[in-house]
Amino acid sequence: MTNSTRPLNFVEKIVKEDLDSNKVQAVQTRFPPEPNGYLHIGHAKSICLNFGIAETFGGQCNLRFDDTNPEKEDIEYVDSIKADVEWLGFKWDGNIKFTSDYFDQIHEWALHLIKEGKAYVCDLDKEQAREYRGTVKEAGTNSPFRERSVEENLALFEKMRAGDFDEGACSLRVKIDMASPNMHLRDPIIYRIKKATHHQTGDKWCIYPSYDFAHGQGDAIEGVTHSICTLEFEEHRPLYNWFIENLPVPSTPTQYEFSRLNVNYTITSKRKLKQLVDENVVDGWNDPRMPTVSGMRRRGYTPESIREFIDKTGVSRNEGVVDVGMLEFAIREDLNTNAARAMCVLHPLKVTLTNYPDDKKEVMTAPGHPSRDDLGSRDLPFSRELLIDQDDFREEANKKYKRLVIGKRVRLRNAYVIEADEAVKDEAGNIIEVRARIIEDTIGKNPADDIKPKGVIHWVDATDNVDCEVRLYDRLFNDASPDAGGKDYMLSLNPDSLAILSGCKGEKSLAASDPESRFQFEREGYFIQDSRYSAPEKLVYNRVISLRDTWAK
Structure with missing residues (x-):
């Protein structure tokens, strides 16, 4: 063991x-x-x-x-x-x-x-x-x-x-x-x-x-x-x-x-798993939501974390049910230590830096991992037009909101501190662009108190990036005991077990990464290329697991 x-x-x-x-x-x-x-x-x-x-x-x-x-x-x-x-x-x-x-x-x-x-x-x-x-x-x-x-x-x-x-x-x-x-x-x-x-x-x-x-x-x-x-x-x-x-x-x-390993929010009957496959409820036996070993592999779980989880559950003759949170904890612990970092914007919103020259290009350097020198560093193209996540901007917000707000400042991860000046909207009133300014001489430095940013957000260059699709996987069932007592487990399927996001933008370094590599997309979770759908012309990333337990009560 x-x-x-x-x-x-x-x-x-x-x-x-x-x-x-x-x-x-x-x-x-x-x-x-x-x-x-x-x-x-x-x-x-x-x-x-x-x-x-x-x-x-x-x-x-x-x-x-x-x-x-x-x-x-x-x-x-x-x-x-x-x-x-x-x-x-x-x-x-x-x-x-x-x-x-x-x-x-x-x-x-x-x-x-x-x-x-x-x-x-x-x-x-x-x-x-x-x-x-x-x-x-x-x-x-x-x-x-x-x-x-x-x-x-x-x-x-x-x-x-x-x-x-x-x-x-x-x-x-x-x-x-x-x-x-x-x-x-x-x-x-x-x-x-x-x-x-x-x-x-x-x-x-x-x-x-x-x-x-x-x-x-x-x-x-x-x-x-x-x-x-x-x-x-x-x-x-x-x-x-x-x-x-x-x-x-x-x-x-x-x-x-x-005693066999029973995990809540899970079924392990081969007959029932086959039914999910045969009725196209899932994308085959190796669907990343399936409790199959091949499904967990495609999802991005590591063999080390699975073995650690099994070791923690122990071997006895006492039947019981193990909380799936133990498995998810083992995955997070492993990936937090071993997954390289990268940035990917799932819901892009354009940011134009009005005081940054049109023809200027910089390359920011970011560590591959905050505490793993062996994972090297990566180059981040930086120009006048960037993309941030839509959830990272509001025109107005209370003090608890630590992201970009009109008249407020945030740091772009591994880059400048910026201040938002204006929101540009389309005819329907949707925000389609944020106009902001860089605060000079703030790369890699702790700003003075008078320009201290409220938070840190991730970003990618608007033109020098990687197109990708992101698949947000969650638990297949929303019932802790989906087939207990003769229940129809099909009625316990989680309708939100998969969300497919197109039009996502990843940092340029992802294009040259090993398809088997797992990344922490900063502030979003842990991800891996999908072995079935990903291709050089369109990278498809599966969310291995979120950064924290979203099911905790």
């Missing part, structure tokens, strides 16, 4: 004890996502935990795709997950692995269970199987096909394998206990017929193992020592162990569960 000085969490304590007692000689973990959607902030916690434990204890961590459901999986998801893991700063051991790599072995183990009299082909359809399964209060009933002979089951399973049956016609189940209080042990299905092309194996198979059957066996094949998953799999652990105990697996991994 990110903080080597903090106390060990409970999983790390288990790993340390296992190493100290020689229960395991080396640590092997794995991150095993299903490639049926993009990773979200909850997955990031699992990534940090599994890869972090391997790093902490000198072990190894595999990246394995548990790809047992070809109908919902896609190579697009595989590629996105690989990119997300690398972006977060982790490297998996060896080659990427797929559960489908083990389909032949898993099929052999299914045959083993049949031959041992522990598995049978069942002809019950979904509705019938649900009725026979019972309820949490009532025991289930044995399937009428449970006592088929080994020979019959082998023959029927081979027909399933050969594609002789339609989907849903039958399945392979294991004999455990239809009266078990744990519903997962009531003769679970381990193979279903799915006549779908698989993104890795093509059309080789028309039967696919269940997640529960394949998952633990993949761990065993890979020699995983600590199979770490979230608490919703705790009820699956007895089944996980049953398979390990009843199959000739090469190793015996142990499953441990931790």
